Amino acid sequence: MSSTIREAGAGAGASKVMSLQARAAANMPVPSEHGIARNPGMKLDLGFLESVRSVNRSALERRVATLTKRRSIKADNQAAWLLRVIACMDLTTLNSNDTDERVRRLCAKAVNPLRRDIVDGLGIAGETIRPAAVCVYHPFVATAVDALRGTGIHVAAVSTAFPHGLAPLSTRLQEIEASVRDGADEIDVVIPRGLVYGAKWRELFNEIVAMRAACGEAHLKVILGTGDLATLRNVMLASMVAMMAGADFIKTSTGKESVNATLPVGLAMVRAIRAYFEETGYLIGFKPAGGISTAKVSLDWLVLMKEELGRPWLEPDLFRFGASSLLTDIERQLEHHLTGHYSANHRHAMA
Numbered sequence: 001m002s003s004t005i006r007e008a009g010a011g012a013g014a015s016k017v018m019s020l021q022a023r024a025a026a027n028m029p030v031p032s033e034h035g036i037a038r039n040p041g042m043k044l045d046l047g048f049l050e051s052v053r054s055v056n057r058s059a060l061e062r063r064v065a066t067l068t069k070r071r072s073i074k075a076d077n078q079a080a081w082l083l084r085v086i087a088c089m090d091l092t093t094l095n096s097n098d099t100d101e102r103v104r105r106l107c108a109k110a111v112n113p114l115r116r117d118i119v120d121g122l123g124i125a126g127e128t129i130r131p132a133a134v135c136v137y138h139p140f141v142a143t144a145v146d147a148l149r150g151t152g153i154h155v156a157a158v159s160t161a162f163p164h165g166l167a168p169l170s171t172r173l174q175e176i177e178a179s180v181r182d183g184a185d186e187i188d189v190v191i192p193r194g195l196v197y198g199a200k201w202r203e204l205f206n207e208i209v210a211m212r213a214a215c216g217e218a219h220l221k222v223i224l225g226t227g228d229l230a231t232l233r234n235v236m237l238a239s240m241v242a243m244m245a246g247a248d249f250i251k252t253s254t255g256k257e258s259v260n261a262t263l264p265v266g267l268a269m270v271r272a273i274r275a276y277f278e279e280t281g282y283l284i285g286f287k288p289a290g291g292i293s294t295a296k297v298s299l300d301w302l303v304l305m306k307e308e309l310g311r312p313w314l315e316p317d318l319f320r321f322g323a324s325s326l327l328t329d330i331e332r333q334l335e336h337h338l339t340g341h342y343s344a345n346h347r348h349a350m351a
């Protein structure tokens with residue numbers, strides 16, 4: 001396993017991953033018109049996990065401060081970048097009061113994410129700007145599949161005793177299989193955090209391997225619940241175990257922890273993705289989720305992805321925001337871009 005991860009807390013200046021041309025020349029898996037070559041996973045490398053002693057939090061924080069201060073998205077380009085945020089969004093509803101009707105309304109919003117006057121004002125009437133997926137609890141998968149049929153928008157299901165993952169493995173696997181049967185394209189699973197506290201890496205690996213098998217063709221996003229994991233070392237190691245076990249994406253949070261997606265923790269995960277890439281040649285997706293509700297913060301995340309991993313990670317195949325209210329703020333900012341005024345949130349009702 002490469003040394004990149006051991007240096008994950010090192011300061012600025014870390015190189016981006018290899019260009020697509022260089023990858024092709026080196027016969028490595030490359031994104032194609034059929035999508036990204038899927039991560040098959042690898043053997044659990046316990047020796048490598050033991051070799052990771054600590055992660056330098058302050059170095060990660062310094063790097064984030066530099067990236068967000070020297071923001072490379074100019075004001076003139078911000079509208080275009082906000083449209084990219086929409087394209088990389090898993091528009092989410094994960095509430096105790098979700099209903100079929102609410103999910104249908106959210107799906108309708110996904111199909112037409114921006115008000116007509118904003119679309120016309122931006123001159124994008126001929127373009128299809130839509131979230132990558134709608135993310136729901138398992139009982140609403142069939143409703144979302146029905147509502148989104150023919151739109152190209154995926155349905156993502158949180159299917160393993162979300163948000164805590166505290167059910168027998170057999171129950172969690174059955175839930176995944178049921179979501180896949182109902183038509184989910186993507187499955188967001190949570191890890192039982194206790195396996196991380198106990199350093200039960202083999203057990204965690206085996207669980208994720210079984211989840212990946214239960215997903216079949218559906219893509220697997222592994223939620224770490226980083227706010228619960230206590231240390232950045234745990235975040236790094238859990239990220240690596242998830243990727244070794246065959247995760248297509250690693251995801252920060254459920255949105256239900258007291259601390260959800262933060263940029264320094266995201267940076268640690270992104271560097272784990274880079275290390276996995278350097279070892280295996282496979283490109284793993286990243287999904288920050290939970291508490292990302294402003295356009296400004298979403299742009300910070302895009303800058304981080306672009307600077308740390310490069311252009312391929314600005315596409316929905318490799319990058320998603322998990323967010324329930326971000327679209328509302330993006331609409332407001334786009335309206336401000338066009339008119340110079342902000343309107344009230346209720347004019348951009350989500351559902």
Ligand SMILES: O=C[C@H](O)COP(=O)(O)O
Nearest residue numbers: 254255290291322323324
């Ligand atoms: O996976 C997505 C999250 O649950 C969304 O969290 P949020 O409601 O804080 O945006």
